[in-house]
Amino acid sequence: MSTHQICQNWILDHTELQPEDERILNEHLIECTECSTLRRNVAQSVLFLQNAEVKKPAAGFTERWKLMKAQREAEKQQLFKIRVIFGLVGALGILSMAFCFLFFLPSNFSHNMLKLSQLASSAVISFGKLKMLLNAFKLPLLGISLVFFTLLLIYAFALLMSALSSRQDRLRKENVLYEEE
Amino acid sequence: MIEISRETIEIAQSGDEEAYAEIVEAFQVPVYNLCYRMLFNEGEAEEAAQETFWKAWSNFQAYDSNRSFSTWILSIAAHYCIDQKRKKRVPEIEIDETMEEIIPEKTPLPEHEMIRSEEDARLKKLLHELNELDRAALILRYWQDMSDREIAESLNLSESAVKSRLFRARRQMAELWGKGV
Numbered sequence: 001m002s003t004h005q006i007c008q009n010w011i012l013d014h015t016e017l018q019p020e021d022e023r024i025l026n027e028h029l030i031e032c033t034e035c036s037t038l039r040r041n042v043a044q045s046v047l048f049l050q051n052a053e054v055k056k057p058a059a060g061f062t063e064r065w066k067l068m069k070a071q072r073e074a075e076k077q078q079l080f081k082i083r084v085i086f087g088l089v090g091a092l093g094i095l096s097m098a099f100c101f102l103f104f105l106p107s108n109f110s111h112n113m114l115k116l117s118q119l120a121s122s123a124v125i126s127f128g129k130l131k132m133l134l135n136a137f138k139l140p141l142l143g144i145s146l147v148f149f150t151l152l153l154i155y156a157f158a159l160l161m162s163a164l165s166s167r168q169d170r171l172r173k174e175n176v177l178y179e180e181e
Numbered sequence: 182m183i184e185i186s187r188e189t190i191e192i193a194q195s196g197d198e199e200a201y202a203e204i205v206e207a208f209q210v211p212v213y214n215l216c217y218r219m220l221f222n223e224g225e226a227e228e229a230a231q232e233t234f235w236k237a238w239s240n241f242q243a244y245d246s247n248r249s250f251s252t253w254i255l256s257i258a259a260h261y262c263i264d265q266k267r268k269k270r271v272p273e274i275e276i277d278e279t280m281e282e283i284i285p286e287k288t289p290l291p292e293h294e295m296i297r298s299e300e301d302a303r304l305k306k307l308l309h310e311l312n313e314l315d316r317a318a319l320i321l322r323y324w325q326d327m328s329d330r331e332i333a334e335s336l337n338l339s340e341s342a343v344k345s346r347l348f349r350a351r352r353q354m355a356e357l358w359g360k361g362v
Contacts, residue, residue, distance in 0.1 A: 012352050013348060037359060041356070045351075046354075048303075048304070049304070049319070052304050056213065057210070061205070061227075062206045064227075065234050066198075
């Protein structure tokens, strides 16, 4: 590596040099305008950076932070509620569908159980009759579960909307607060 | 560099909001300054600083008390700003437009304000061209007086990577300074 390159690296490293290295650099700077310009530009730009004003936030930063924190935590809780509701809705939906399949589809578990029970004891109430009885209520039961499912979905949607609108309110208030300051 | 007592940090870490508010009060200026110098927009810097404190509060359990708190919080701020720049690609205002906006013709600013605005615009021109990580390294070095090791910790880089980033950033700044920026 040439002295010129070594000196350039020293300048751009911007660290304190050993006396011997400092001497070599100073000697090189006398004869090399490129390096002396580089050294001046580095020193001046770094000094400019160091002396630049430290930017401060508008007054009331901590209060705005407290406000933001309270709103974020409220949003977090609301989101948790929404997740719980969606989970419940999903679980209930799956359960109600499983219930319908179990009782109303032919050649299913209940059907087999019915045959087994008929063989086991004639005294036991016939599952066939029970099946017929439940079959008579198939549509109302299905309807009830669908209505229940829809109502829960509407509730979850309303909660989601309220969470979004409260977030928008918060942002609006923050903007107003910021503009006032 | 600001340091806050270990006791206050431990109290805040256990969930005490008032202790955390003390931390916010103490670190608002370095965090905001870093965000402003990274994003060059007051609104964005305020949002980024608030978000930094929220992230720190939400992940306070992850903070290792053997590390410097300022390094940790500035690391969160730097990463957040870098992500913002990369994700949103914050629309950068043209440098010439900036001067027009800062010094409107109809309402002349007092002389010291004008000088400060000019310096601010010049600083923006200098930092504008730098890569986000180089810019963050430079800010941490010259505004927060961080060592190479601290910068490496903050930006998740190796010390040699920090050295080469600072080297490159100084060269770029010197070139711009030489062109009269």
